[in-house]
Every structure is written in structure tokens, then in C-alpha cells.
Amino acid sequence: MEMESIRDTYSLGLKPQPKSVTATAEWRRLKVHARHIAKMHLRDVLGVASRCEALSAEFEGSFLDYSRMQVTQRTMDLLYALARRQRLREKIAAMCRGDKVNVTEGRAVLHTALRSAPDDAPIVVDGVNVVEDVHEVLRKVKAFSEAVRSGEQRGATGRLLRNIVAVGIGGSYLGPEFVHEAFSTEQQHAVDQDLNDFYRLRFLSNVDPVDVRRTLYDLDPQETIVIVISKTFTTAETMLNARTARQWLWDAMGKDPSVVARHMAACASSSAAARVQNFGIPPEHLFEFWDWVGGRYSVCSSVGALPLSLKYGYGMFDRFLAGARAVDIHFQHAPLDRNLPVLMGLLGVWNMSFMGYKTRTILPYAEALLKLPAHIQQLAMESNGKRVTVTGEVVDYDIGPVDFGEPGTNGQHSFFQLLHMGQVCPAEFIGFIESQHHLHVEGEVVASHDELMANFFAQPDALALGNTREQLVAEGCPPELIPHRTFAGNRPSLSLLMPKVNAYYLGQILALYEHRTAVEGFMWNINSFDQWGVELGKKLASDVRSRMHKFRSGKGTLSGGLNPSTHGLLKRYVIRDRDAFKHC
Amino acid sequence: MEMESIRDTYSLGLKPQPKSVTATAEWRRLKVHARHIAKMHLRDVLGVASRCEALSAEFEGSFLDYSRMQVTQRTMDLLYALARRQRLREKIAAMCRGDKVNVTEGRAVLHTALRSAPDDAPIVVDGVNVVEDVHEVLRKVKAFSEAVRSGEQRGATGRLLRNIVAVGIGGSYLGPEFVHEAFSTEQQHAVDQDLNDFYRLRFLSNVDPVDVRRTLYDLDPQETIVIVISKTFTTAETMLNARTARQWLWDAMGKDPSVVARHMAACASSSAAARVQNFGIPPEHLFEFWDWVGGRYSVCSSVGALPLSLKYGYGMFDRFLAGARAVDIHFQHAPLDRNLPVLMGLLGVWNMSFMGYKTRTILPYAEALLKLPAHIQQLAMESNGKRVTVTGEVVDYDIGPVDFGEPGTNGQHSFFQLLHMGQVCPAEFIGFIESQHHLHVEGEVVASHDELMANFFAQPDALALGNTREQLVAEGCPPELIPHRTFAGNRPSLSLLMPKVNAYYLGQILALYEHRTAVEGFMWNINSFDQWGVELGKKLASDVRSRMHKFRSGKGTLSGGLNPSTHGLLKRYVIRDRDAFKHC
Helix, strand or coil: CCCCCHHHHCCCCCCCCCCCHHHCHHHHHHHHHHHHHCCCCHHHHCCCHHHHHHCEEEECCEEEECCCCCCCHHHHHHHHHHHHHCCHHHHHHHHHHCCCCECCCCECCCHHHHHCCCCCCCCEECCEEHHHHHHHHHHHHHHHHHHHHHCCCCCCCCCCCCEEEEECCHHHCHHHHHHHHHHCCCCCCCCCHHHHHHCEEEEECCCCHHHHHHHHCCCCHHHEEEEEECCCCCCHHHHHHHHHHHHHHHHHHCCCHHHHHHHEEEEECHHHHHHHHHHCCCHHHEEECCCCCCHHHCCCCHHHHHHHHHHHCHHHHHHHHHHHHHHHHHHHHCCHHHCHHHHHHHHHHHHHHHCCCCEEEEEECCHHHCCHHHHHHHHHHHHHCCCECCCCCECCCCCCCEEECCCCCHHHHCCHHHHHHCCCCCEEEEEEEECCCCCCCCCCCCCHHHHHHHHHHHHHHHHHHCECHHHHHHCCCCHHHHHHHCECCCCCEEEEEEEECCHHHHHHHHHHHHHHHHHHHHHHCCCCCCCHHHHHHHHHHHHHHHHHHHHHCCCCCCCCCCCHHHHHHHHHHHCCCHHHHCCC | CCCCCHHHHCCCCCCCCCCCHHHCHHHHHHHHHHHHHCCCCHHHHCCCHHHHHHCEEEECCEEEECCCCCCCHHHHHHHHHHHHHCCHHHHHHHHHHCCCCECCCCECCCHHHHHCCCCCCCCEECCEEHHHHHHHHHHHHHHHHHHHHHCCCCCCCCCCCCEEEEECCHHHCHHHHHHHHHHCCCCCCCCCHHHHHHCEEEEECCCCHHHHHHHHCCCCHHHEEEEEECCCCCCHHHHHHHHHHHHHHHHHHCCCHHHHHHHEEEEEEHHHHHHHHHHCCCHHHEEEECCCCCHHHCCCCHHHHHHHHHHHCHHHHHHHHHHHHHHHHHHHHCCHHHCHHHHHHHHHHHHHHHCCCCEEEEEECCHHHCCHHHHHHHHHHHHHCCCECCCCCECCCCCCCEEECCCCCHHHHCCHHHHHHCCCCCEEEEEEEECCCCCCCCCCCCCHHHHHHHHHHHHHHHHHHCECHHHHHHCCCCHHHHHHHCECCCCCEEEEEEEECCHHHHHHHHHHHHHHHHHHHHHHCCCCCCCHHHHHHHHHHHHHHHHHHHHHCCCCCCCCCCCHHHHHHHHHHHCCCHHHHCCC
16 A cells, blocks of 8 residues: 555546555554443543643634544544545645546646635646636736726626626535625725625525525616626526526616626636627636636635625635635644644544444534535535545445534524434534624623623533433432433534634635545545536436426427326426415 | 323323333334335336325325335335324324323423414313414404504604514524515515515524624614514523614613613513513513414414514415414324325334434425525424433434425535435425416526426436446446446435415425424424423523623632633633734
């Protein structure tokens, strides 16, 4: 194994395979060790100061406490050994220098390059220095957003462009939306709060016409710029919505080419340039991103840069990039046991593959991060919900948890009952020392942010410690309620305490989770950067669409080749039975 | 067992216990049967028309197709046998007639009564006919909302009350928000669309001061009515936010009692009446709900009625109640094998307890239902995330899946990769024949709603059927990509196809899921109506709050009795290290 080159680790299926990770001594040791850990209760170890201190790490004031994970120093040492066995550092280095680690698509994976500094060493992909490309597009975004915000660039009828509609789905939507929701209450880095408030940013993602209505119904097309986000400029939902938005602009301002030219822009690959132009969007409004940027890793490309800079000014986005860049450097250089995303990734592997926990919940104690869980859900589940290794063997070990979450304290009044008493689901608490908004209502014991954070500190202990029959007896709990009020405890969580909710630390959070995801994939020996699993559904949907069309235009029947269930459902849909509607 | 009365089934812990459900012949038969089913592939049975027809049921045009669940008719028969063994019908009847089936709190569970007709037979709880109480409050909501909407009832300074801020958390928030989001694009039952658009409804749930800012920053207090929703009027987050909102009103209009009297209302239990009045809200603005309404089952009480009627008019809410009522009657009277919520519940039990699937995803193909998954997540996970049976024995079988979801097609571009290729996660597809909004862009092959629904029809087949190496070879897939593009299939889902997204069918959906949840709990022999699991966290948070306060006011130290981890985190929070902030 040591003799193989890194590139071989990434080679595709047809040559002799390295043995499965489960066959390594390092994996087997962890399996045995997990049986010991299963007997440990967090209640018995959480009081040990040296353990608490050892199971923590810090970067630029962001503090990761993982003492409530079901681990000991020995667990971590075994995980580091597995990481070395899996050549984790080499894989990280290979990704960041532009090796084509997305082997099934033959692509580099360089979202880190999106956060490079202009004077960084070149990163060359297929003979091109991508650092230069990145900064060229960023300069273009900056200039364009400033031109719009200054009123220099206006709509076809001369009005200020104050509404920004970003049309995109999946990775072209969830990341920018998460950042937008967090920026919307961020004042520290805003150049001009009034100016930011003047601009409205909305996202149109779902192909459901109701989403179109929700997004556009109260906007004036004359004041609206529509950004179409799709790497290939072929995503079915996005392109239908783009044509819908174009029609909406035309309906208001006529079908003159200047309407699309002035009111629409695109974020797409340069290889889609012809499609963009055919659509009516001029080259100067094409803001490129590249094959080496995966959709779910694209927030830091023009996908996020353009809408967010139009709404908040480029400076705020630049601070966001700076935070991500800081974590990128940390990720590449900090030793494994001080490396926040590595630690988070190793703990993810531990919980899923060795402790058998199939789910994980992310709990930002910050309303500004209300859309973070949905973004991480996509990032993690699309990356690591796989069935084969990078070399094509069917994975026979547990990988890829279901990720979900809500902001605290809201989650506490929703699914926390299950976290405390139902199936074990490792939790990730994210809290901030300083809020975006100071509020201490007259007469209250503590400020509102303190009230929020009191819960952030309390919940992990409730999960870890639980309570016992003896405690309940001592508290005078009625005997018949004791079983119902007993908490078993021993539920793992980690706490990430960061200084402040601002653009810089949002960038950090994004990069932490991107790299956490990659670490898990590297450890599991899977390709976290492709998504073949979404192809079959697209193909079948296209078949259904064509059946609908043929049937409606009298050119075909519905049924040929369909199973009776799908045929029955489809028939109900296209032939609307009046009986079924009599209750409407 | 047959000799015991229903009431005994619900008795609390101290008397001789019935044997565990796992010890029954019915449960054991299902366990054995599940081993056979594990060998069945959906690909091999989905073509059988008789099976597809058998595995479906319909109610008022709402069509449930569960032919893609990993079941046969034999599975269903065994589940019905277990349902009889678990006295499912008797438990449903007991719940609906007002027996105190929430034994640990000694309460009836009567959300069905909230949907009663005014002339329904009395349902008596502790000597009171709750049907009368329900309709008295509904009349009060109707009168009040009409007075506000007509301008008869105005703010303290004479302005129209056009902003409605609902302050509540958990069940007092998620249900109303789900319905609000769906109503917002519903025009069919709207009395006057312009009037509805004039009113703005917002929810303030999180204690995070950023949520306060997000909710209130652009509202004029003179035009705002604040509804405080908390059964006991003591929920920590809600009451702090209520005091915050009151201060905001006072700051704008002075501390005259008329300000609170005219700008605030409460949804609370009558036993909290004194607290409501002390807060400054007059009795005529207290809209009661009752001990027999659980928070997560409260949408149909004043909790939903008041904010939704203010925003949309009472008529729309009334149609919503009618839809729920129709399902309530169906639930109580339809035979098990034709009973939609019973079928959904039995399938939930099958997937979790016999097939071992720990998660479940709900996928409304309707942007209007974007908040349904969060509501169902609370409803299901808080209800059935339990550790003991109703009689206090620790549950030693799998119960309580993790529920999550997003609207389709958005989810397809997020976590569907995992659904297709990662761990098995049963999926629930909800689609509608008719959209709220018709849109067919010129030149498009199909309407936007068709495009959406093409995906609704296609995805369940992609999950169930998958594809094979042979198919890929035939399609010319490059050999090295075959393992990556092979879909194992055999992933279970159910499809619920309903006529229309409107108030009536939204009521149906709500009741279907409420009853599905209850069925699962009845089958698992747990109490789906209490939530002791949230108590410990509250207690510990209160302790942290008091430490913060004492430390800040110089009256105490942080550390006594805390474990070193919590002490360390808390110290970081209260003593802000300047070093940690230098990157901000």
C-alpha cells in the first residue's frame, strides 16, 4: 500500500483493487475498541478535566469541544491511525493542488481555489492557472455589482435595478440562500445598511408555478435583474424558470433584445457560453464558474458572489471569502489532532461506521443561520450518500448519515424529545459569543442572547448526563412517573463556540463543513464529488413529460411500458375525474 | 388480555403489566415474515396489476398508493392482526370520545373535537361538553377577526391593524406557519384577495434577538397586533419575546394600558387567565384552548384560528377545519384496510420496527407545502421519540424514526442522491392534480405544474426499480462507470395524490398525519401525547441563566457543580477574550 502513488488511490475501477478499508488492521482495531466504548457512559467521564481539555481544539477563536462525543484519547489515536492508513493528508493535498480527485467525472475539485488570494501561487488545471481565472471573475462581479448599485447600470426603461431574483436549484440555491439569510441581519461589514435594505434578493428554485408566483408577484419587472444559475445552462427546472422569468420581463417591457440584455445575467461554465448567448444574455453578463467547482461547493464562486454582491456590496462577500480562506489554510496545514474539519470528519466516521448512528443533527443557536441545516443537508448527503468506493466496489460498511436540523431554541420545541429519549442521534451545537443584534429588555434578568445561549450550554449536558431514578426520587417525582421522566443520557454531541455571527465567521463555517464532508469521503474511500444517483430520476421524468405531452396532443397513449401503479397514478392526473373534485 | 378493559390498557405503571408487544404471536409472525420480504425486490412485483390495485386506498379523491412499500397482502394481513391485538380501533375510539389517553399527564386528547360540527353529539371531559367550548371560541375568533378586518377594531392611535405577529414556539408556531405558507398562494377560498394581501402575518419564535429584529424591524407598531401563544403563558422563550414586543409597543405609543389592551391578544388555557390579565391583555382578547389540546396538535384551536383568520378571514380557516373533520370521521369509521391514516401508521411501524429503517422523508411536490416537513418533523418526533411504553417499561424494539423533508423538486437537487444510493430511507411523495397557480409559458411542451408532476411520478419508480449493469451496458455506459451508475433500487415509498392544494385538502393532510402519528404510538404502546424529554434541558438552562446573572452582577462564580467542559465553554462566553475577537 505504501508503495502506491496517490494517483493510484484515485484510479478508476478496472485495475487490481487495494483491499477494502474494513480489512485493514486500523479499521478492525476501531471495531474492537467500539465495543469497549459502548460500555462507557459520558456521565462517568465528563467530570475529568484532563479529558475535557484534550478533547478540544481551537482556530482563530472558534472553539471545538468534542468531550461529549463517545470517545477517549485512545479512540482519537485509533482514528488518526486510520487517517494515516487512508492517506488523508495526501488526499487533502491532492484535492487542494488540483489533482483530478473527482475520478468518475475526470475533474479537479478546487473550491479552495475560489478563496485564494490574488497573489497566491498558481494552481494549474489543464494548463490554466485557475487563481487568475477566479480573480478575473471576482473583479467582474465587483465592477458589475458596483455599477448596478451606483445606478450607472440600469434597466431597459431607465429604472434602478433593486430586485435581484436568483434562479437556480440545489447547489445553485441552497448555499447562496444560507449566506443571504445570515447576511440580512449583519451590520458590521455592511458598507451602507440603507442601501442594502433597498435591494431585495429572492430565490426561485422550484419548478412549481407556485414558487414563480411567490417570488415574482409583487416585483416590478422594470426594477428587476434575473440571474440564471446553472453550470451547463441546461438544468431542467432552472431553464424552465429562466424562460418563465424572461417571458415575464417581455410581457412588461416588450420583446426588444435590450430587455433580456439589461435585465438578465448568467452564472455558468464558459463551455455553456453559446447557450447563454442564444438565450439572449450578452457575454458581459456571463459570470463564469468552472468544471472544477461542484454545484454544492459553489457558494464561493460567481454563484454566490453575484447575487450576494448585488444585494450587500462586494466588500461583505470578500470578508466571507477571507473567513473560508483562513479555514482552507488551517485544513491543509494544522496537524490532525488540532485540525477542526479533520476532527469533525473523523468523529462523523466514528459515529456512523463504528457506533452505528445513522443520523446527525446540526443545531445552530442563531436564527441568522436558519438555512444552514438545509445547505449542510445537501452538502453532506449528496456528497456521501453513495453505494460504491472510488474504485467501484460496493461499500459494505455504514457511510453517509441523514443530516437534518433547525436553529436552537426552535428545535428544542420540536424534535428534541426524540434526541433526549428516542433513537440516538449525534448533535452538533453551534453557538456564538456575540450576537448580531443586542437586546436586553428592561427588567429582564439577562439579555435575550444570554437566554438563547443558556440553552446552548444546557442542552449538551442534558443529552450527555441524563438523569436517574435516584435523582427523580430525591426531587420528589411521583413513583408512577419515574420511568417516563428518566433520561438515559449518554447521547453524543459536539459544541462549536465561535466569536461572532459575521461574514468572516460564516465563511469559516462554510469551509469547516465543506472540508468535514471531504474528510469523511476520503476516510470512507468514496467519491464525495460526483452525484450519479440523481440521473435515473431525471431520465424517468423526461419520459413521463413526453407521455403527458403526447397524450394531451392526441399523439400517444399513457400506458406503454409503465407499471400498473404509475399508469394508474398518471391516468388520475391527466384524466381529471370529476368525482374526485366534488369536495374541493 | 381480552378481559382487560380499555382503560386498563392506559393505566399507569404500578400494576401488573401486560406482556410486551414483542412477545405476542402477531409481532413474532411479522418478524419472521420480514426475513422473507427482505428477499423480495420491488422490481419483480411492481408489474403485478392485482398487487398494485390491492395496495391502494382512496378517500374523497385523495389516493394513497403504497404498492412501492416492501409489503405483500400477507404483510398487510399480519399488520392488521397486530392492530387488532394492540386494540387499535378501541384506542382510536377511546381517544376520540375523550378518555384520558395521555395517562402520564392525566389528560384527554381531543384535537378531533376542535374540528367538530356545532351540532355534533356532546363530548364530555370532566363534566364539560367540549364541543360547546370549541364553538364558543371559534365564534369569538370569527367576531374578533372580522372586527379587525373591517376596521371596527383599531390600534390605540386609531390606525388599521394590518400586521399580525404571532409569538409562539414549537407547536404554537410550526403548525400555523405551515398552514400560513400554504394559504398565502391560495385564492380559491379567499373572500377578498386584495384584503388578504393587505395583511401581513409573521411568526416570532426563537428567543434569539436576531429573530426579534427580523420580525419587527420594518413594522409600524401602531398597525401591529401581537398574539402571544402559550398554553400555560409561561413558556420561557415566548414570554421573553412577548415582553420584548410589549416594550416595542410601549416605546412607540407610550405605556398607557390601552396600548397592550388594543395591540395584544393571547391564546392560552383558561387556567392561565390571571397571568394573561396581569400581563395587560384584557379577558376579551384571551382566546382559550384547553388541557386536552397538545401543543403539536393545536393548529385547529385558537392557536391557528386566530392568526390565520386575521390574515385570511375566518371562512378560509373554516374550510380547513372541514377537511380535517372529514378525515377524522373516516379515521374513526373506515375499516383498517381502507383507512388512510391507519394504513400510513401501520406502514410506518413496519418500516421502523420490522425493516429497521431509522429515518423517513416527507416530500410534498408543492412549494405551498414548504413548511409541512418541519411541522410533521415536530409532530412525529416529539410524539413518538420515546423510551418507555405507556405503562413505563423501557421499549426494547425500534420506534420513532427521524423525519425530515423538503418540497420536490428541490429535494431532488439536495439529498436525493442519498435516497437513491445511500442508506435506505422510506419516502412519502405528496402530489396534487391541480395547482394553485396555472402557468404554461408560451412555447413550452408542458405546463410548469406538469413539469413538477412528471418528477412526482418518476422518482418513486427510480427508487423502486433502480437500474442494472445489463441496462447500463445496453445504453453504452463506459465500463469503468458502470458500478457508479448502477442503482440497486428496492427503496420503498408511498404516493399520496390529492385533487388540489386548497384549504380543505390542507385540513385533510394535517389530520392524516396527526392520526398516522397516533396510530404508530398506539401500535408501539407508547404515549404519543406527552413530552417529558424536554424538561431536563429547561431545568439546566435555567441553572445556566442564573449563573450568568449572578456572575455578571458580581454575586457568584460560574463553576460550582459544573463539569469542566461546560465551565470552560461558559467562561469563554462571559469573559470575552480579546484575542478571540481579533479576527472579527
